[in-house]
Amino acid sequence: MTQKAKEYYRDNPQFYVAVDCIIFAFENDELQVLLQQRNFEPFRGEKTLLGGFLQDEESLEEAAQRVLQFHTGLTNIYMEQVGTFSALDRDPGARVISTAYYALIDKNLYDSALLKEYDGEWVSTDHLPSIHFDHTKMIEQARELLRRKISFSPVGFNLLPPSFTLAQLQRLYEVILGQEIDKRNFRKRVSEMQFIEKTGEIDKVSSRRGASLFQFNMEKYNLIHEFKLK
């Protein structure tokens, strides 16, 4: 590369680049998000999303997966980029450009022991506490993205255990969409999608009568690749 070409880059400023993870889980008929109460500087005592700085040899996606793994123990998690936030004063400690990702996890699988190490806490997205930086906006944008996506893409299953009852699935949709759904209409739509299949097992925990357990069959979905549920 010529000297001129090097200058092309060199004349420009550089920035700290971060990722912030909106880690969603579903429990108690709530869409929850994982926050941490910071016990370190800067901003000790503030609630924030889980984040980290981009390092030299990783992409933003990799950084987000790294942050996620560090705080939940989980790898290979469904993630989607929400957007990049760059207001001059968004982090009063320094100029930081941050890209938000949301992740959907099965709350049964994450490592809850880690939680204590970094003062993590799950909060309902319906009543968010006061959160530092622009992280509230990030969460709201992520929630809206998820709300739009869940009707046309089978991403919601990432929030459930591998097998689930139709009542669980329906409650998940009701919570994320923010509206009640007619049980019979919902089940009609589910039964039209052959890749949501009965496991044959019966869940006896949530009801006296027992409810059939279902699973999402990704292979079958990939053949059909049509999804509509709402």
Place this chain on the structure above:
Amino acid sequence: MTQKAKEYYRDNPQFYVAVDCIIFAFENDELQVLLQQRNFEPFRGEKTLLGGFLQDEESLEEAAQRVLQFHTGLTNIYMEQVGTFSALDRDPGARVISTAYYALIDKNLYDSALLKEYDGEWVSTDHLPSIHFDHTKMIEQARELLRRKISFSPVGFNLLPPSFTLAQLQRLYEVILGQEIDKRNFRKRVSEMQFIEKTGEIDKVSSRRGASLFQFNMEKYNLIHEFKLK
């Protein structure tokens, strides 16, 4: 801020941060995008999107508007963030994190004299030439975002002059959605939205009989805030 807090930032690497603008316009029944053939290093001779580096005292949005104004002369243009691209080798000259924005402009208004200064050229999004970096992916993602948005949000009007015929509007939708639309059904839907209103003027250019000109009334739309057109 304490010493500890400063280290929190200082231990992390910094990066060049850029914006790339996907500038869309509508002409000749084509959705076009503005590229430049670079006559400077690095990557002289390559076709790329219009871009620029983020500077210290501006947000990404402001940087994108600056790039847009520099190349088209236009200010206050509709823009939307597409996403942030961070693959390690995306720019072989240096590690650069780039956020893509798409902009919708009325091709009658931009400053075509500027085009020659930087070897700009409009190309159809239907047959993109070979484009450097990951810019092809950016354009495709932007196009897809626009395709999804245009049915539920009145953004398409940004690509048209202030007054337009219904045939023009329909062709715009057909091109962006990539499918033919029934004329009577389309007009039925338009007539249901009172904020798309007749100006009273007649366009005599595009047909012998003359076609009524319409305009999008933003104030009326803001009261209703419901849009559906496909």
Place this chain on the structure above:
DNA sequence: AATGATGAGTGTATTTTTTACACTTTTTGT
């Protein structure tokens, strides 16, 4: 001045999709 060509403009019937709605079944705890 007649006529042919061009795009503008207009309404209804059919199909598909979405929504509304209520009772029976199974099991457990009392």
Place this chain on the structure above:
DNA sequence: ACAAAAAGTGTAAAAAATACACTCATCATT
């Protein structure tokens, strides 16, 4: 035995989307 709790199931009505063909106004040509 019976009360309580959630599972499971089908049809009719309403709403939305689609398919479809001719007349109108004007200009250019002859």
